[in-house]
Amino acid sequence: MTTVTDLNQPTLQPAAPTGRRLSLPVLLLVIAGALALTSLVRIITGADGITNVSQMSTALQLAVPIGLAGLGGLWAERAGVVNIGLEGMMILGTWFGAWAGFQWGPWTGVLVGIIGGALGGLLHAIVTITFNVNHIVSGVAINILALGATRYLAPLAFEGHPGGSAKQSPPVDSLGHFTIPGLSDGLKSLNEHGWFLVSDLAGLLGGLVTDVSWLTLIAVALIPATWWILWRTPFGLRLRSCGENPVAAESLGVNVYKYKYLAVIISGGLAGLGGVFLSLVANPFYLEGQTSGRGYIGLAAMIFGNWMPGGLAIGAGLFGYTDSLNLRGGSANVHALLLLGALLLLAGAIWLVVRRKYVKAAITLVVGALVFAWYAGTDEVPNQVVSATPYVVTLVVLALSAQRLRMPKADGMPYRKGQGK
Template identity: 90%
Template sequence: MTAPTTATDVNQPSLEHAPPAGRRMSWPVLCLVIAGALALTSLVRLITGADGITNVSQMSTALQLAVPIGLAGLGGLWAERAGVVNIGLEGMMILGTWFGAWAGFQWGPWTGVLVGLIGGALGGLLHAIVTVTFNVNHIVSGVAINILALGATRYLAPLAFEGRSGGSAKQSPAVDSLGHFTVPGLSDGLSDLNDKGWFFVSDIAGLLGGLVTNVSWLTLIAVALVPATWWILWRTAFGLRLRSCGENPIAAESLGVNVYKYKYLAVIISGALAGLGGVFLSIVANPFYLEGQTSGRGYIGLAAMIFGNWMPGGLAIGAGLFGYTDSLNLRGGSANVHALLLLGALLLVIGAIWLAVRRKYVNAVITLVVGALVFAWYAGTNEVPNQVVSATPYVITLVVLALSAQRLRMPKADGMPYRKGQGK
């Protein structure tokens, strides 16, 4: 973001923000790309007979797995838009899982949600004190918070849960459900349409059916936070000031912005969102705290944020992609991952053609060769090993980041040290 040039620019909402390094994809083009990818997936489903890759149950599971990743990614976005790198998202999620379950089984699930938010926010506050006030390296601070959160919860869990009914040194007693909702009529209609197995139409029905079937109220809140984040950061004066701290804090300070205050607020909100992702894991995904249940989702959320180019919409798409690949572990993983090998081969061939059109012939040949190898793997086997299924979410994370890295543009002052008055 180009630094504002007048005080009015900082104090008024602005429709402008810094463009990414390359041309940004417009919404109509993005919708066409998504529709094309879904059509290709439908074609693969018809060829392979792997109906599970787009059925309602698969999509519902994918949504549930995408929510904690997306919340962690939103937390990272808030912090990094203010110029603070937050590698500590994983630790803040861990705090959210423990505090949410601890309060939830004693005083009810909604109290658990609130206390889990506070637990994550405390992790964010610690990160803000260390990085903003004491100017410690952001990566070092984030890693330290991850270690501290893991150690603290391991110490507290036996004290809080041992001796309780259903509790142990590594697990909390069960927490009551927050409740789920299904849209009557629409859910059944979409499920019936999905079962017909029609090209594209049934796949759309499966995708939409997963959004209206057995959905937690916390899922609804998490989904609403995506457009809310976009509106606050890009359509309000508060958001403009916060983003200016991540782009050019010296210029922002010269125009009257309290840079420290906005960095603190952003990182505390970041921790609260990551804590909410942890609450989702310990109250919605599983009705109890379990040691290690975050399973690196804080890091995957950070990857989703980077994939989304530090934008809420792109982050949501990235979280959905990673949640979908993670869901393959739970529902017919081997057969579905084998079918997706064919999808991957087709996408690589399309990518090779695109690179050739842009006259990047060496890259096109490499991509085509990789696509041929993936197709040979698909054609030469009937299933994939369980180890490959388990590794799929992490492999997809690495591949997506590698392919999208050239189009990324982080906030200019992200991770850079800042001292009040340093521009004078």
């Protein structure tokens, strides 16, 4: 952590983000390379669905709740509080959002859903910060409590209303979608030509301007907003100092309890907003089990992103894309992506050879050969593999990125005021 002289000075220039990170030009080059490789696989396999506009639009919709949950985890953990309770806070967001939405309108549902998630965050903050309960235990308890509470409340609130039941709310009015007519049609037409790289890029951009919810715009805007607040303001520096060295932060006049509480409540509100997205945008009603583990996948996206908003957004997009394979031509697309996986493993083996890690390179090459053999020896993959793809990708990505991760130094550690004296 960079040393500063006074965290309370308004003219303080916050320190740059710490940890091992790719520079922006290198990151853009990696993304461009991955897109080019995907385009090559599309041409070889004929699986045009892996980069068409509809696929990308669906992937964006599925990535948003994961990204919001991940943002919630980032806020909490940057202040030193592990938030395993993101799943429960999302559940609260789905229920409260739908409950208020069908009675008073969708935008009221958005606000109430955020408050519902924030209440879960407040409970987590009280238990972990004030009473120093283990963060993992508290998070798991909140997940169980949220599930039980919504199961109890749903029959009381929804039964007897048209379309409502013990496990489902009545329909909620739409928040509205928008499409940029000329741009959307042009990109869709360009995508249908099937040109190398150009059509794939058009499909990616077309998904960003076709049938987009207003809540999606808000969620996307929260990524740079989080980066700016946490890394370019004195408030963000103080908050991050609580996750790096709370004793040093306290010695410089920071109210550590206050910043931890704020971070965890904001964390719950963001996870609640992710839940609202599920019950108001992805589906216009609350449904029991609606989150389907997205809170945990959001936590994985945050870890993949090395506790940084940009990396988190890439992770959420990756997990959202693999999840979208279930909905649009999943078997054919996943079969084509086996070839992509084999090529990526080959590239990884070459990179390891360059770095003189020959044993790891050999293992990677063998795994790549097995994946290619699977692709070459089959015409499709079982539906069970398609359904499991998002979770398998989550595990693989975390395993491959583990060596470059750098969590906040005091993340999950208990803190008592004055403990450094």
